[in-house]
Amino acid sequence: MIKSPLRSAFALLLAIVPLLVAAPASATADQDKALAPDPIVFVHGWNPDASPWQNLAARFQADGWPADRLDRWSYDATQSNATTATRLADEIERVLALTGASKVDVITHSMGSLSSRYYLKHLDGAAKVDAWVSLGGPNHGTETARWCGGAPCVEMRPGSEFLKDLNSGDETPGTTRYGTWRSPCDNVINPTGSVALDGALNRTTACLGHSALRTDEAVYNEVRTHVR
Template sequence: MIRNLLRSCLAALLAATSLLPTAASAAADGRQGAVRPDPIVFVHGWNPDTSPWETMAGRFEADGWPTSHLDQWTYNSTQPNATTAARLADEVERVLDLTGATKVDVITHSMGALSSRYYLKNLGGAAKVDAWVSLAGPNHGTDIAQWCGGAPCIEMRPGSDFLSALNSGDETPGSSRYATWGSPCDSVISPKSSVALSGAVNSTTACLNHSALRTDQTVYGEVKAHVR
């Protein structure tokens, strides 16, 4: 009887031990399967400097976004916004294929708001974009565009055919989560009311210049909370 009891105890011990690798593997699989944040596609504005998104992208990386999920996209800002929107559609598909994600977040500055909105409204982008952000976007035009030439500048002028079509009907179509940030001290966007969109979460920043909306720590924190 004692011998049988010892055998039973030994069998139970071996069975329990055999479960340990499985549990460890499950824990590892859980870590590997943790949900990653959506990839972010950054869209700059007209005539940007050489690295407009380094500060914000660096903060996202420090807060846990993989580098593969931070796409500082660049494009020819002298082309019409509809052309840029088509290029953006290709870029989003590239990022989705690269990361295996089903949607991206899009963070824009200035004129970048217009091409990305065209993509969401007219090129199926609303199905591919979870959160959309406009920092200092001339969503209803800006008077300063009267002083520059070329197709995108003409399109940025208040009342342009491009903006009239873009803002007709629903300004925030689809299920994407829209948010805008505008500064009362932005000398590039005039009138200041141009930034806000019907149906979006619209925020007013502290007294920041046009470019500072990309680098301000408070704005970053609010944008990060939105894209999450």
């Protein structure tokens, strides 16, 4: 029996339609993935966990960052910042694998600046971090650290061997976009000028306390622009 041209054309159409439907769906998924913002890894300071990031992470989510791209990472803040940097390297690899992203943004507060900078400088982190943020980081040390003990406190003291190494040569290595925010009223970072880095976007905020750098709306808006 010879099939009519009309019947053959109809059969061909039935075979093609599923392909036409499936292709745009796949293309849309790939497009959405490409347009998604970089995952953000939040690195806290001398705190027991990442709970202080709740306010800032919620603002990013309200502004369109998917929840699975907002990683509030917790670590043991009593260990050396160099040790923490190796843990951070593992965490960033985990986030990249989970999200399929090629790079992350890193937002830090206080001591979190030091371990993340060590990662960027010594552990090839600059190739995997698009934008980096330091909110009140003791990048050149703080006199306040003379009142506490343990490896990380010793490393935060002005003139420490850790800081000499971290700040030798290029303070902002690689193609990462570095940004720092310091407050003239920060009673933890002393001197407040310690925060700024050569080669970074260095901002001075309104009169804010050390912890308020994480929650102030004006600071958030500037940070969001920097990482976007």
